Amino acid sequence: MPNKPESNTCDEIIFSSFFKSQIKALRNFLFYKFGDMQKAEDAAQEAFLKLWQNCSSVPLEKAKSYVYTIAKNSSLNEIAHQKVVLKYENDFTGLDKTNQTPEYILEEKQFQNKLLKAIENLNEKQRVAFLMHRIDGKKYSEIAEDLNISVKAVEKRIHLALLRLRKEIDL
Template identity: 75%
Template structure:
């Protein structure tokens, strides 16, 4: 009976004793091998969780090699994943270079500056209502409540702002 208790990985006392003896060694093994402390801590924890989940299938005599294999495989998977991430970042520029030339980018920047200038030229009431709606994404009723005006007044201010901006944009072209 005592021999059966000693080899039973599912026994909490046996598992706890095994964890106390091996956890630091496994963590150090992964840390020394791959140089990442957080990864080593996570993989050590994952290895012991998997051991606990499979405790009925893994005798305590084989538990040490089991957790080292699980932790090492987890490290290899993490390294492979990191390589994929780095390769993607290296190849991804964020913009479609084939369709945008420097002249287009310059024109886009100039147009953006002109739009911002046109918004600045709106009177304060129109500008505030327009920006609250378009930038903050607020509904007319929310704007009316915050500005302490009617919904119709908000509609009128935004309408006038759009009319003024259209005039400015037509002049830009």
């Protein structure tokens, strides 16, 4: 009977290595998708916990897809609440202690709010691909692999996101 220790997700060393290589990308993916870093971290941790609990039935080759699916599905129940939280985070104005003129600060804040609102108005697929590319610096092929879509689909999503952002910001 051939034994495959290389693909054994239940091996602590292999699992730990997989965890360390994937946790940041999964957390960022969830943050971009749902807008709350704490909940993104919680969902990512929960996904890896479920992977560990089901490690005997999930081969290492499918573990990445498994944790992304688990994390995404567990977070979908809170989208409405997270939109409210994100809105309040975007509306929060802390004390700004810079040497900039009040007009400049106001214009900068208005532009930032306009940009955040425009990104928020993108559909979910465009927003996720756009933020993974622009914030994480991921290549189109990496995004395609993470989202289980083709590179052409990633290109189209980012292109449409840029067109929509330009249109909304130029108004």
